[in-house]
Each structure stands twice: as C-alpha cells, then as structure tokens.
Amino acid sequence: MQRLKEKIEQEGQVLSDVVLKVDSFLNHQIDPLLMKEVGEEFANRYSDVVITKVLTIESSGIAPATFLGLTLGAPVVFARKRKSLTLTDNLYTSKVHSFTKNETNEISVSNKFLSADDNVIIIDDFLANGEALKGLVDIANQAGATIVGAGIVIEKGFQEGGKILREQGLRIESLANIKSLANGKVEFFD
Ligand code: 5GP
Numbered sequence: 001m002q003r004l005k006e007k008i009e010q011e012g013q014v015l016s017d018v019v020l021k022v023d024s025f026l027n028h029q030i031d032p033l034l035m036k037e038v039g040e041e042f043a044n045r046y047s048d049v050v051i052t053k054v055l056t057i058e059s060s061g062i063a064p065a066t067f068l069g070l071t072l073g074a075p076v077v078f079a080r081k082r083k084s085l086t087l088t089d090n091l092y093t094s095k096v097h098s099f100t101k102n103e104t105n106e107i108s109v110s111n112k113f114l115s116a117d118d119n120v121i122i123i124d125d126f127l128a129n130g131e132a133l134k135g136l137v138d139i140a141n142q143a144g145a146t147i148v149g150a151g152i153v154i155e156k157g158f159q160e161g162g163k164i165l166r167e168q169g170l171r172i173e174s175l176a177n178i179k180s181l182a183n184g185k186v187e188f189f190d
Pocket of ligand 1: 018019020021022027060097098099100124125126127128129130131132133161
C-alpha cells in the first residue's frame, strides 16, 4: 500500500535494527484517513471470503481493526491484556510474549463475543515474531471459529513470525513488508 509506505518513510523512526516507531499515525496518535484506507485495503484483499467478526488485541490493533469493521459492517472484538474486574465471564485465554515490552501477558476474550459460528479475520499493527498472532489464533481456535486469515499493517519480514505462520497454513496479508531496518533506514520488500 503505497501511501502507508510513504508515511512510514516520512514519519517512522528507526529505533534499532529491529524496532520501528510509528507513533505519529498508528501507535499513539492515529491518522484516521490513513486508517480508513487501511481498513478498506484489508476488506479488498479479503473480498473473496465472508467475514463475520474482526479480532484484534489492545491497544494498537484496535484502530485498523475498527476501520475494517466499519467497511465490512462487522463487529470488532479486541483481546484484553490485563485482567479486568468487569471481565468475569467465561474467557478464552492465551499467553503472549510481547516483543517490544519483553513481558508475557495473559490475553483474554469473553466467550460472549466469539463462537463457532464466526468467520474471523485477525488484525494487528505489527508482525514480528508472531507471538501476538499465535495467541489470537489460539483464542479463535478455542472458540471453534473459522479463521479466514490475518491482516497486518506493518510486517517486519526479516523476523520469523510471518514465515512460521504462513508455513502453518495461515493466510497473512500485510500492507507494508519491511526487509530491513539496518543503518537507520527502512527498506521494503517489493
Ligand atoms: P510479535 O508478537 O509478532 O513478535 O510482535 C507483534 C507485536 O509487538 C505487535 O502487536 C506490536 O504491538 C509489537 N511490535 C513488534 N515489533 C514492533 C515494532 O517494530 N514497532 C512497534 N511499534 N511495535 C512492534
């Protein structure tokens, strides 16, 4: 997605050879016009399948997931990272190790919002080692839902997550795929 790549080139900050900061449009401040295009692009790429639910993880997956949900007219459910006093229903849970925070969270989704009747697309902001995506796949599988695939705003293709999950048969559509962050420079796969 050209506009996304340009935005990354203009505003992304390369923090190290493995971490990209995009807090001006995705991870802190949100660019709603860009996120609207992101949602529409995911919907286009998955126009061959029926989607009844969009599943993501708080907090940075929520914006792209919501714009996809708006385009599809489908509800969006996000996995919570912290236990909540109000989240007392029966839960699907999974453990996710965070690449950027270097901590393991138990993520959870109420069984009220995900069921075997759902055709689910999983959305996240970044794909690195695939931990977040694996946790969300686990949760959708616990619900008995059908997973149509995943949509990633920025994949770091030099890390292993995308390769491992695609080899396991998961369809993954990423809108920008980064080949390298070496020497402070963002280089994309074509
Ligand atoms: P994974 O679980 O695939 O290892 O990492 C994906 C998760 O870690 C995403 O949900 C995202 O929040 C975070 N993440 C991974 N790499 C980056 C990065 O380079 N920049 C930012 N801002 N977040 C990242």
